Amino acid sequence: MNLTEQEWWRGSVTYQIYPRSFMDSNGDGIGDIPGITSRLDHIADLGVDAIWLSPFFTSPMKDMGYDVSNYTDIDPSFGTLADFDEMIAKAHRLGLKVIIDQVLSHTSDQHPHFLESRQDQTNDKADWYVWADAKPDGSPPNNWLSIFGGSGWQWDTRRKQYYFHNFLRQQPDLNFHNPDVQEWILSTVRFWLERSVDGFRLDTVNYYFHDKLLRDNAADFRQKSVTDWNPYNMQYHLFSKNQPENLVFLKKFRALLDEYEATTSVGEIGESHHPIEMMGEYTTDQRLHMAYSFEMLSPSFSPKHFSKQVTEFFRLAPNGWPCWAFSNHDVVRHISRWKKHTEDPTALAKQACALLLSLEGSVCLYQGEELGQQEADLNYDELVDPQGIEFWPEDKGRDGCRTPMNWDSSEFSDFSSSPPWLPVKDAQRQLNVADQQNDPFSVLNFYRDMLAFRKKIPALRNGKTQFIKDDDSLLAYVRGDTILCIFNLSNTFATYQNTTEFSQCIKFGNANIEEQQVVLEANGFIFLSR
Numbered sequence: 314m315n316l317t318e319q320e321w322w323r324g325s326v327t328y329q330i331y332p333r334s335f336m337d338s339n340g341d342g343i344g345d346i347p348g349i350t351s352r353l354d355h356i357a358d359l360g361v362d363a364i365w366l367s368p369f370f371t372s373p374m375k376d377m378g379y380d381v382s383n384y385t386d387i388d389p390s391f392g393t394l395a396d397f398d399e400m401i402a403k404a405h406r407l408g409l410k411v412i413i414d415q416v417l418s419h420t421s422d423q424h425p426h427f428l429e430s431r432q433d434q435t436n437d438k439a440d441w442y443v444w445a446d447a448k449p450d451g452s453p454p455n456n457w458l459s460i461f462g463g464s465g466w467q468w469d470t471r472r473k474q475y476y477f478h479n480f481l482r483q484q485p486d487l488n489f490h491n492p493d494v495q496e497w498i499l500s501t502v503r504f505w506l507e508r509s510v511d512g513f514r515l516d517t518v519n520y521y522f523h524d525k526l527l528r529d530n531a532a533d534f535r536q537k538s539v540t541d542w543n544p545y546n547m548q549y550h551l552f553s554k555n556q557p558e559n560l561v562f563l564k565k566f567r568a569l570l571d572e573y574e575a576t577t578s579v580g581e582i583g584e585s586h587h588p589i590e591m592m593g594e595y596t597t598d599q600r601l602h603m604a605y606s607f608e609m610l611s612p613s614f615s616p617k618h619f620s621k622q623v624t625e626f627f628r629l630a631p632n633g634w635p636c637w638a639f640s641n642h643d644v645v646r647h648i649s650r651w652k653k654h655t656e657d658p659t660a661l662a663k664q665a666c667a668l669l670l671s672l673e674g675s676v677c678l679y680q681g682e683e684l685g686q687q688e689a690d691l692n693y694d695e696l697v698d699p700q701g702i703e704f705w706p707e708d709k710g711r712d713g714c715r716t717p718m719n720w721d722s723s724e725f726s727d728f729s730s731s732p733p734w735l736p737v738k739d740a741q742r743q744l745n746v747a748d749q750q751n752d753p754f755s756v757l758n759f760y761r762d763m764l765a766f767r768k769k770i771p772a773l774r775n776g777k778t779q780f781i782k783d784d785d786s787l788l789a790y791v792r793g794d795t796i797l798c799i800f801n802l803s804n805t806f807a808t809y810q811n812t813t814e815f816s817q818c819i820k821f822g823n824a825n826i827e828e829q830q831v832v833l834e835a836n837g838f839i840f841l842s843r
C-alpha cells in the first residue's frame with residue numbers, strides 16, 4: 314500500500330450520518346442500519362470519501378446513544394451486527410470508507426461495569442469510575458459541573474460515595490487513571506477494527522482524564538457581569554478535563570490503529586479556551602490523525618474569523634491536521650446560524666459549500682447539508698434532547714438539527730412509513746432529494762459538482778494556503794500557488810481588484826470578471842487559476 318492510499322484521510326471529505334434520522338427500513342419511526350445501507354448510493358453519488366456514523370451501540374438512549382451500555386453490539390432499534398456487516402461491505406464496494414463514533418470518556422449507568430462498580434468499594438470494578446467521598450458537610454467533593462446542568466457529582470446511596478459525570482447523571486465518567494480501564498477500552502476499539510471499520514470519531518476526546526487531586530475549577534476569567542444561560546460556561550475547566558494524560562493515552566490509541574492499514578481518527582475537542590491550539594496538540598506526535606473544535610460551528614461568519622482559524626491552526630501545528638465542518642448533530646444548522654448574512658438561503662448554501670470544500674484540511678458534511686437544509690422549529694413538547702428540555706427557551710437543544718432526512722415531499726419525507734421519532738416540518742420537507750435530484754441549479758447538484766471539482770484540483774486537497782484578503786466582506790486566499798479563491802461574505806455586492814496573474818475563471822457563483830476587476834454579488838464566489 315502506497316502513502317497516498319495509507320493517508321486517504323488527508324484532504325478527504327466525510328459525510329456524517331445520524332442513524333436515528335437517516336432512513337427507517339422497518340416503519341417504526343426510527344432510522345436504522347438497513348435503512349442506511351439502502352441509501353448509500355445517494356452518498357456515493359455525492360462524491361465523498363467516507364461516512365461517519367453517530368453511535369448505534371446498545372444504549373438506554375438517555376442521550377440518544379451517547380450513553381453506551383454495550384460497546385460491542387448494535388442497539389436493537391438500529392438492527393444487528395449482521396446488518397452492520399452488510400452495510401460496511403456495501404459501503405466498501407461503493408468506494409466509501411466507514412468511520413464510527415467512539416464514546417470513550419463515559420458509559421451508561423446501565424453498563425455492567427458500572428452496575429458492579431456501584432455495589433461497594435471493594436469489588437473488581439470499584440476503581441473503574443471516578444468515585445469520591447463527600448465533604449464533611451455531605452456536599453460534593455468539589456465544584457465540577459455537568460454540561461447538562463447542576464453539579465457534576467451524583468450521590469450513590471448504595472456505595473455511599475459520589476460519582477463524577479461530565480454529562481448526564483446516567484453517564485458516569487470512566488477512571489482512565491486505571492490501566493485496566495484503558496486496556497478494556499482499547500479492546501472494544503479492536504473489536505470494530507476486526508470488523509473492517511476504517512476509522513473512529515472520538516467523542517469529547519479531551520475529557521478522558523480528570524485531576525487525581527480533584528482540585529476545584531477556577532471561575533472563567535472571561536466572564537462578564539451577565540451570567541451565562543449554562544453555568545458550566547462560567548468555569549475554566551482546568552481540572553475536570555484537558556489533562557496531560559490524555560495525550561499519553563492517545564499515543565496508545567494511535568498505536569492500535571497503526572496495526573491496521575489505512576485507518577484514521579478524528580477527535581472532537583470540546584473546549585472554549587484555546588481550542589485551535591488544542592486541535593494542533595492532539596494531532597501531532599503520533600496522536601490523532603485529525604481533530605475539530607466548535608470554532609467553525611459557531612455563529613461567526615466573517616472573513617477574519619475563517620482566516621484566523623486556518624492560519625492559527627497551521628501556525629501552531631505545522632505537522633498537525635484539521636477537519637473542518639460547518640454543521641453537525643450538536644449545533645444549529647449553518648444556513649440558519651448565518652441567515653442574517655444573506656437574503657437568499659440557496660446562494661448562502663452554495664457559497665458555504667464552496668468555502669468549506671476549498672479550506673486546507675479535511676472536511677465533514679452533515680446529512681441534509683447537501684440540500685441546503687435549515688434548522689427545524691420545534692415546540693417544547695416535541696423535544697427529546699435533555700439539553701433543550703433543561704435549558705428551554707434560552708437554548709432549544711439539538712433536536713432542531715436532528716430531524717429526519719428529507720427524501721421527498723411526502724408526509725414523512727419518505728424517511729418512514731409511520732410518524733418519526735422527531736417530527737417532519739413543512740420547511741424541511743420542501744428541501745428534499747427528490748425535488749433537487751434532477752434540478753441542475755439545486756443545492757444538491759452544486760454539492761456534487763463542487764465535490765468533483767475538489768477532487769479534480771489537487772491544490773484544493775493538499776495545497777498550502779496563503780491568505781491575501783480578509784476585510785469586512787471579502788475573503789481571498791491562494792491554494793497551492795495555483796488557485797485563487799475569492800468569497801463575498803456580505804449580503805451586498807463587492808469588488809476585488811485582481812492584479813495578479815490569476816486570470817482564468819474555473820468556477821464561480823454570483824460573480825463575474827470585468828477586465829481586472831472581479832464583481833461579486835451577495836454571497837458570491839469565484840475560483841481563478843493561473
